[in-house]
Amino acid sequence: xxxxxxxxxxxxxxxxxxxxxxxxxxxxxxxxxxxxxxxxxxxxxxxxxxxxxxxxxxxxxxxxxxxxxxxxxxxxxxxxxxxxxxxxxxxxxxxxxxxxxxxxxxxxxxxxxxxxxxxxxxxxxxxxxxxxxxxxxxxxxxxxxxxxxxxxxxxxxxxxxxxxxxxxxxxxxxxxxxxxxxxxxxxxxxxxxxxxxxxxxxxxxxxxxxxxxxxxxxxxxxxxxxxxxxxxxxxxxxxxxxxxxxxxxxxxxxxxxxxxxxxxxxxxxxxxxxxxxxxxxxxxxxxxxxxxxxxxxxxxxxxxxxxxxxxxxxxxxxxxxxxxxxxxxxxxxxxxxxxxxxxxxxxxxxxxxxxxxxxxxxxxxxxxxxxxxxxxxxxxxxxxxxxxxxxxxxxxxxxxxxxxxxxxxxxxxxxxxxxxxxxxxxx
Numbered sequence: 001x002x003x004x005x006x007x008x009x010x011x012x013x014x015x016x017x018x019x020x021x022x023x024x025x026x027x028x029x030x031x032x033x034x035x036x037x038x039x040x041x042x043x044x045x046x047x048x049x050x051x052x053x054x055x056x057x058x059x060x061x062x063x064x065x066x067x068x069x070x071x072x073x074x075x076x077x078x079x080x081x082x083x084x085x086x087x088x089x090x091x092x093x094x095x096x097x098x099x100x101x102x103x104x105x106x107x108x109x110x111x112x113x114x115x116x117x118x119x120x121x122x123x124x125x126x127x128x129x130x131x132x133x134x135x136x137x138x139x140x141x142x143x144x145x146x147x148x149x150x151x152x153x154x155x156x157x158x159x160x161x162x163x164x165x166x167x168x169x170x171x172x173x174x175x176x177x178x179x180x181x182x183x184x185x186x187x188x189x190x191x192x193x194x195x196x197x198x199x200x201x202x203x204x205x206x207x208x209x210x211x212x213x214x215x216x217x218x219x220x221x222x223x224x225x226x227x228x229x230x231x232x233x234x235x236x237x238x239x240x241x242x243x244x245x246x247x248x249x250x251x252x253x254x255x256x257x258x259x260x261x262x263x264x265x266x267x268x269x270x271x272x273x274x275x276x277x278x279x280x281x282x283x284x285x286x287x288x289x290x291x292x293x294x295x296x297x298x299x300x301x302x303x304x305x306x307x308x309x310x311x312x313x314x315x316x317x318x319x320x321x322x323x324x325x326x327x328x329x330x331x332x333x334x335x336x337x338x339x340x341x342x343x344x345x346x347x348x349x350x351x352x353x354x355x356x357x358x359x360x361x362x363x364x365x366x367x368x369x370x371x372x373x374x375x376x377x378x379x380x381x382x383x384x385x386x387x388x389x390x391x392x393x394x395x396x397x398x399x400x401x402x403x404x405x406x407x408x409x410x411x412x413x414x415x416x417x418x419x420x421x422x423x424x425x426x427x
Contacts, residue, residue, distance in 0.1 A: 039170050039277050040171045040219040040277050040279060041273065041275065041276025041277070042115045042166075042168055042173060042217075043114055043273050044112070044113060044271045045112050046112070046270060046271040047109065047270060048108065048109055048227075048269030048270060049106075049109075050107055050126070051104070051105065051107075051266065052105050052263055052264050053104055053264055054104075054262060054263035055100070055102045056155060056259050057098075058098070058101060058134070058258065058259045058260075059097070059098050059099070060097050060099070060187065061094065061097075061255065061257075062094060062095040062097075062189065062254065062255045063255075064094065064244065064251055065251050065252050065253075065254065066079040066080040066081075066249065066250065066251040067249075068080065068082060068084075068249075070082075078092070080244060086194070086249060087146075087194030088193050088248040088249055089193075089194075089249065090191070090244065090251065093142070093144055093147065095140065095141070096138070096141060097138050097153075099136050100134050101133050101154065101155050101259075102133075103131035103132040103133055104131045105131065105132070105158070107127050107128035107129055108126065108127060109126035110125055111164070112124075113164075113271075118168050119165070119166075119168075120167070121165060123162070123164065124164060124177070125161050126159070127158075129156075130154075130156055130157055130158055132154065132261070133153065133155075134153050135150060135151065136150065138150065138151065140193070146192070146195065147192070147193045148191075151188070152190075153186075153187050154188075155259065156186055156204075158182070158233060160179055160182075162178060162211065163179055164177040165177075166217070172217075173219075174214070174215070174217075175215055176214045177214065177215065177231075178211065180211070181211040181234075183206065183233065183235035183238070183261070184206040185204070186202050187203040187204070187240075191248070198247065200242055200253055201243070203242055203255045205238045205240040207236065207237055208235070209236065211232065211233045212232055213232055214229070214230060215228055215230065217269075218279075218280060220280060220282075222276055224268070224279070225268075225279070226266065228264075228265075228266055230263070230264050232260075232262055233259075233262075234259070235259050235261075236258040237256065238255075238256070239255065239257075240255050241253065241254040
């Protein structure tokens with residue numbers, strides 16, 4: 001009995017697998033990228049900080065004017081000392097200088113970008129503290145014995161308002177920029193004349209000029225970006241005027257200056273706007289490198305309603321029409337199937353498994369067990385058509401020689417085996 005059950009179990013498993021493979025085509029795994037690939041988005045408001053270095057070329061002219069008229073006297077008007085005879089006389093004297101202020105810069109910026117395809121339009125306002133400075137020594141012109149001077153020139157701040165146009169290559173965006181610039185400069189003048197040294201009040205002024213340059217923005221992440229930028233700035237007509245120290249005389253010192261500045265800076269910006277794809281520092285999903293595997297283990301409902309197919313009986317090779325699962329279930333519960341016994345060929349009516357007499361305890365146990373799937377039940381019913389398991393043995397006994405009692409016993413064993421198989425199929 002145990003031998004027959006083991007053989008029947010493996011035969012049932014094999015038949016069920018073949019039937020499932022025949023009913024449902026092989027479903028290949030579906031490969032798809034685990035995350036979408038989207039370009040970096042540049043649209044939005046951004047703000048950040050920057051730092052860099054600047055080098056400039058400056059030129060200035062300082063003219064001393066006297067405040068004495070010398071009315072009625074033989075001395076010319078516009079002297080800084082009475083009659084223009086003092087040792088510290090500066091009337092009509094000038095200073096001409098050329099300087100090269102250099103130094104670090106630092107500041108912040110705020111701007112807005114609007115992206116249309118690859119083209120990015122924007123505007124930006126930035127303010128810079130500047131440490132560019134230079135000290136030069138001068139000689140009074142026209143030459144005056146004992147008259148020298150020194151200038152400590154400083155570019156103190158830079159402010160620009162610019163338009164920008166760039167091309168976005170995903171996380172890389174080169175751009176050009178141009179606009180207006182405000183330059184604030186200061187000149188601390190010291191004059192040595194007639195053996196006296198005097199420090200003039202600072203000559204300071206702000207002038208409006210222009211700027212142009214280029215740069216590149218690199219997206220570090222969806223919202224953070226880094227920048228490298230060059231700007232050329234020009235500002236003319238920085239004019240200022242201060243009074244000459246009283247111990248030198250009476251008059252003013254008027255200065256006119258111009259600057260051509262070049263700055264290179266790096267910056268870090270944070271953008272507030274729509275989130276885009278990853279930057280160079282974020283984890284990036286590349287096609288073919290990171291895929292998720294998707295298996296569809298559930299058979300298609302559309303496939304289960306296909307037309308009836310022909311299958312071969314496992315014993316006698318008789319070809320019968322296989323019905324859809326819904327029709328098969330109805331047929332198994334309402335109608336009896338005709339099968340040919342394996343020995344004498346006599347056609348008998350086989351009842352559905354549920355109408356077989358069962359003890360109350362076994363019937364209750366079986367009713368509580370989970371039902372098998374449709375494809376499994378159909379294969380077990382096909383196996384159930386073999387009502388004599390002794391056919392699997394090597395020496396089948398002729399049916400005419402078997403007694404009625406033996407046949408009834410074998411039928412009981414067959415029914416019991418079917419119930420065991422049905423319970424295992426529901427596990």
